[in-house]
Amino acid sequence: MSEATVPSTGSAPVDPARPAVPRSRIVxxxxxxxxxxxxDFYIYATAAVLVFPTLFFPKGNDTAALLSSFATFGLAFVARPIGSVLFGHFGDRVGRKATLVGSLLTMGIATFAIGLLPTFSQIGYAAPALLALLRFCQGLGLGGEWxxxxxxxxxxxxxxxxAWAAMWPQLGAPIGFFFANGIFLLLMLGMDFDAKSAATNHAFLTWGWRIPFLASAIMVVIGLYVRLKLTETPVFAKAVEEGKKVRAPLAEVVKTSxxxxxxxxxxxLATYTLFYIVTTWTTSYGTGKVTDASGVKLSISYVDFLGLQLISxxxxxxxxxxxxxxADRYGRRVVLLxxxxxIVIFGLCFGWLLNPSSVTDGVMLGFLxxxxxxxxxxxxxMSAILPELFPTNVxxxxxxxxxxxxxxxxxxxxPFIATWLVADFGVAWVGVYLAVAGVLTLLALWSVQETRSVDLSEV
Structure with a gap:
């Protein structure tokens, strides 16, 4: 097959084993x-702990403001399944390329707009309402992206x-996380910002926090340029050739899969629970936003904690x-089991690893x-096993x-459940929560067959 765009209809044969564009471009x-x-997603997560409780919610109880900020953080996750249905419909009906462009634009525009939002002191309750709306749009975009x-x-x-090919998009998570937290760390150091003592009119809280959101527009333009150079995937093109597209992918997947x-x-489940406990919740716990049930509060500075996260x-x-x-050598199922x-064992060690009376910066780094x-x-x-569970048309x-x-x-x-657990029962119960999620994932893995040898064009 040449490097020209794969036709969406017609009688030309399509070789699903050969990409229509150079593999380096696909990577x-x-x-x-x-x-x-x-x-885009992680700069919001960092700001949800660092900035939004102070600027976008009424003054009063700090824990209540943090929980309100976490609620808007969680709103994007409610939007993500909706985004997966919306973009999935077009991805299975129109094609992968056009849908990827749409998801990137949705996410990028919402993120840029957050950087322009007025605060609670400027427009009152409209500020958290607009923040929630844009966070919802972020979730829609990411729901179709992955x-x-x-x-x-x-x-x-x-x-x-x-599995080796599928791990490249997964690398986007640590790369995005590194740059999101790295930019915030540089801003805080450059602007001499201490979250525990800075006044609300500090330059970082006035305008500095907006820089990562606004700068994301540059990255979106680069991403669009790369994606517009893509062609359709051979497996999808083959399904089109064979007339396997369905009118309503959502109904079809619910009916057949x-x-x-x-x-x-x-x-x-365990993957998500692990990540947002180790990142978003641990940031609030480690920097003293939440007091343990024992009455002890950690006091690692934001700057130091972000540095620890960047290393981890x-x-x-x-x-x-x-x-x-x-996963390619031994199989997806056995590796994930x-x-x-x-992960279950790690969760059961929280009471020891994060004991508030003995945690040091070094111990926290080891935990992270x-x-x-x-x-x-x-x-x-995950980007190998989940697609391998489903037929091409859905x-x-x-x-x-x-x-x-x-x-x-x-x-x-x-983050919400972990904040409640540590405040009422102690940090060990946060680990029990993670372990329970791990057990549920183990049961799910046990219920499926190995998918390493599945032919995606034949599923």
């Missing part, structure tokens, strides 16, 4: 796009190397390709490194719904 398009999307990037990678992969939907959702995310990034290689078992390494190992194979919709419904069950509520 860049899948990784760059998700890096941008996750950067499954499209995963399909772009898996549907063009070489035989026997699908409801078991993989349920299994895929719970396969992702390197282990996340390093373990993603390792997990892709392992072992890693999820390790261990959590992020486990995250890389469990996250890497793969965008099915994998997207499973991935994003899991985001509600495992991510949207995780």
């Amino acid at each position: 860049i398009a899948s990784m760059v796009g998700t890096s941008i999307e996750f950067f 499954s499209g990037a995963a399909l772009l990678a898996t549907e063009t992969a070489e035989k026997g190397k699908r 409801w078991r993989p939907l349920i299994a895929g959702t719970f396969i992702m 995310v390197l282990f996340f990034a390093a373990c993603v390709p390792l997990s892709g290689w392992l 072992v890693i999820t078992g390790a 490194i261990l959590g992020m390494a486990l995250m890389g190992l469990t996250f890497g194979p 793969r965008y919709t099915g994998s997207g719904i499973a991935y994003n419904v899991a985001s509600i069950l495992g991510a949207a509520v995780a």
